[in-house]
Amino acid sequence: QKEVEQDPGPLSVPEGAIVSLNCTYSNSAFQYFMWYRQYSRKGPELLMYTYSSGNKEDGRFTAQVDKSSKYISLFIRDSQPSDSATYLCAIFNQGGKLIFGQGTELSVKP
Amino acid sequence: ETGVTQTPRHLVMGMTNKKSLKCEQHLGHNAMYWYKQSAKKPLELMFVYSLEERVENNSVPSRFSPECPNSSHLFLHLHTLQPEDSALYLCASSQNHRPQGELFFGEGSRLTVL
Secondary structure, eight states, X not given: OOSEEEOOOOEEEETTOOEEEEEEESOTTOOEEEEEEEOTTSOOEEEEEEESSEXXXXXXXXXXXXXXXXXXXXXXXXXXXXXXXXXXXXXEOTTSOEEEOOOEEEEEEO | OOXXXXXXSEEEEOTTOEEEEEEEEOSOOSEEEEEEEOTXXXXXXXXXXXXXXXXXXXXXXXXXXXXXXXXXXXXXXEESOOGGGOEEEEEEEESOTTTTOOOEEOOOEEEEEO
């Protein structure tokens, strides 16, 4: 079983929609979770990180961790064309390594 | 000036060529990384350097040879590559290697092997 799994998409939504991006992970001991955003022809950049369970909000973005289900989510409210990018979840495994999901390609249409 | 700079941005090479990718970080970090990014696949960690010492080599073929002459510079030397090595190669840096914190990535070098 892969340590982190993410649906690669692509996901296409109209402007203003609420977007839900998700990852599952294999080990309930994992505690640090990150979301990176990668624009076309650019390197990934850290968008948000969370520790343990619960929600974290930053503007239009909310990161959510459900440890009981081993499921993490990134919600984007009022999505904009400028949000079009690939979103990668990343999780620190027990060895202290950052393990990335495949990335979900998101397109927000005007 | 961006934090992590990679050159060249694009590279096309034949299977018998020898080329090098260069990475420079201006963030004062102690750890530097090479990742391979292929379509629809997770980022693959290739090499990790901490304070100029290679601390990780994830079963990467010997046709990829890293070099870290100082804490700000990282190279990836390429020779006799295969077409399946075509990918985006990303350099990254972080404050430390253990524990590994936020990674700062360069824009990548897009490699095409003919």
